[in-house]
Amino acid sequence: LLTDYDHRIKALLTEIFGGENDFDKVLEGVNLAGTGANGKRVVQNLLDALTPILQDGAAQHLQTTAANARAEADAARAAREQA
Numbered sequence: 001l002l003t004d005y006d007h008r009i010k011a012l013l014t015e016i017f018g019g020e021n022d023f024d025k026v027l028e029g030v031n032l033a034g035t036g037a038n039g040k041r042v043v044q045n046l047l048d049a050l051t052p053i054l055q056d057g058a059a060q061h062l063q064t065t066a067a068n069a070r071a072e073a074d075a076a077r078a079a080r081e082q083a
Contacts, residue, residue, distance in 0.1 A: 005033035009043050 009032045010023045017023075023032070032043040040048075 002031055002033040006031045009033060 013023045014021065027046075030042060032041070032046065034042050036042050036045045038045065
């Protein structure tokens with residue numbers, strides 16, 4: 001049963017993070033449905049470890065998107081003023 005859950009979790013992670021991220025290889029076959037030394041499921045430990053990385057990436061993406069939108073708005077404004 002845990003092996004089936006492990007495969008399902010890894011399939012979901014692959015769907016989220018892309019096929020180039022082989023979690024079975026990265027984690028060297030560790031069963032994500034198993035229990036870690038701290039009593040939590042291994043998948044929970046993985047997600048806890050990834051959370052700050054994902055939050056930083058999301059924040060950086062938002063900043064980049066906002067900067068690009070500002071630049072486009074400035075360019076559009078300048079073009080209207082020249083017309």
